[in-house]
Amino acid sequence: MPPSQSPARLDSAEERRTRILDAAEACFVRHGFHRATMHDVAAEAGMSPGNLYRYFRSKDAIVAGLAERDRAAVAEDFSGIEAAPDLMQAFTGLARRHLAEAPAEKAVLCLEMWAEATRNPAMAAICRDFEREIAGRLTSLYRLAQDRADPPKAGADPEALARLAMVMADGIMVRRALSPDFATGPVIDAMLTLVGAALDGRFDPTTTPESDR
Amino acid sequence: MPPSQSPARLDSAEERRTRILDAAEACFVRHGFHRATMHDVAAEAGMSPGNLYRYFRSKDAIVAGLAERDRAAVAEDFSGIEAAPDLMQAFTGLARRHLAEAPAEKAVLCLEMWAEATRNPAMAAICRDFEREIAGRLTSLYRLAQDRADPPKAGADPEALARLAMVMADGIMVRRALSPDFATGPVIDAMLTLVGAALDGRFDPTTTPESDR
DNA sequence: GTGTAGAGAATGAACGTTCATTCTCGGAAA
DNA sequence: TTTCCGAGAATGAACGTTCATTCTCTACAC
Numbered sequence: 001m002p003p004s005q006s007p008a009r010l011d012s013a014e015e016r017r018t019r020i021l022d023a024a025e026a027c028f029v030r031h032g033f034h035r036a037t038m039h040d041v042a043a044e045a046g047m048s049p050g051n052l053y054r055y056f057r058s059k060d061a062i063v064a065g066l067a068e069r070d071r072a073a074v075a076e077d078f079s080g081i082e083a084a085p086d087l088m089q090a091f092t093g094l095a096r097r098h099l100a101e102a103p104a105e106k107a108v109l110c111l112e113m114w115a116e117a118t119r120n121p122a123m124a125a126i127c128r129d130f131e132r133e134i135a136g137r138l139t140s141l142y143r144l145a146q147d148r149a150d151p152p153k154a155g156a157d158p159e160a161l162a163r164l165a166m167v168m169a170d171g172i173m174v175r176r177a178l179s180p181d182f183a184t185g186p187v188i189d190a191m192l193t194l195v196g197a198a199l200d201g202r203f204d205p206t207t208t209p210e211s212d213r
Numbered sequence: 214m215p216p217s218q219s220p221a222r223l224d225s226a227e228e229r230r231t232r233i234l235d236a237a238e239a240c241f242v243r244h245g246f247h248r249a250t251m252h253d254v255a256a257e258a259g260m261s262p263g264n265l266y267r268y269f270r271s272k273d274a275i276v277a278g279l280a281e282r283d284r285a286a287v288a289e290d291f292s293g294i295e296a297a298p299d300l301m302q303a304f305t306g307l308a309r310r311h312l313a314e315a316p317a318e319k320a321v322l323c324l325e326m327w328a329e330a331t332r333n334p335a336m337a338a339i340c341r342d343f344e345r346e347i348a349g350r351l352t353s354l355y356r357l358a359q360d361r362a363d364p365p366k367a368g369a370d371p372e373a374l375a376r377l378a379m380v381m382a383d384g385i386m387v388r389r390a391l392s393p394d395f396a397t398g399p400v401i402d403a404m405l406t407l408v409g410a411a412l413d414g415r416f417d418p419t420t421t422p423e424s425d426r
Numbered sequence: 427g428t429g430t431a432g433a434g435a436a437t438g439a440a441c442g443t444t445c446a447t448t449c450t451c452g453g454a455a456a
Numbered sequence: 457t458t459t460c461c462g463a464g465a466a467t468g469a470a471c472g473t474t475c476a477t478t479c480t481c482t483a484c485a486c
Binding site for chain 1: 475
């Protein structure tokens, strides 16, 4: 007589949710949130349409669940960054992993989520929280890197620099989504060079531009 | 005996097309391409749904027409740039006009168009052409600016720099669409500073980053 | 037997598009 | 001036389709 509920059951229910989310991701990348049908998702997940509703209340819930999952995965990857031995190397790895090595489908999904966020408050909240978390992590990473330098350098403002890096990252996402063969390497390198130089004061992008003087 | 067809007629037909496009723009910003209905557009334009089809073959045609119109307007604004007396000042004005002063709704529409472009070949073509045109103009602008400098400077590669600037512009668009109160000023300034410094060799973002050495 | 998982047909609302009909108005006829 | 005509502009109800969601029924586990 097994005293606990079958863990296999619970496991498989959770597995089924992720299977549905995986299927939804594929469909949403192919057709977008609004043109992908529940039939498409069901077929991709290898089950009937009705059965989807045993695991998600609605189509919107699937969309939100998917966004939440991806957001959490990326945030997780950023989470321990302040503990890295070489901060800038860790940052470089993070940038390459998410902006170059990640499948281009992620960029498409990202665009889709952004577009949805402009009019769906739930999605807007997810995007906002995500952006805040990453901004916070990058800011403290940069601040830490400045403090740890041999003679502590006071270059550009870490917060402004984090905003700048994120804007560049967003731009890279757009380009990847639009032309899958876009060479992200040079642009990522430019971002890394810029951040590195700005952090230790060799070049400050937060001054007023020449053409205004 | 009137030799030509009534020009008043033609004029008003053209006006009606732009009225429909204006209405569609408002609706698409509010609800997105796929959630905005033809009834919405018709109501916004102050006419009946059926009448829309006298001016556009289909909903898709309206979407394409709108994208085409906006693309052309921006391209037009970039068109004479090589002729400006102060090239960098002209570039600064262009950047401010399109990335800061333009209404935030344009950014939302832009996101919508990008998302659509990932799966609609017609929209993809429009975006691709637009991007090529702007890239070309920026490249030759930068090249010209280098050549014209007092002792001609050979800084970063103009083409790579144009790509970089466009990626940053795309990122700014994303941020504006997502949080309408985002302060674009500092980021635009950073872009201008960066381009200025890169053009005359004070700082080269196209070198391999420090963290790789 | 009882409860859970699943399938797949059914439902009903929403949407793009069509079309028969009405409206508007400039100009010819009287 | 008044009346009538015709053509294009516009209307809005209706149609066929699509799609999210619900319902009903079967099969298996315990």
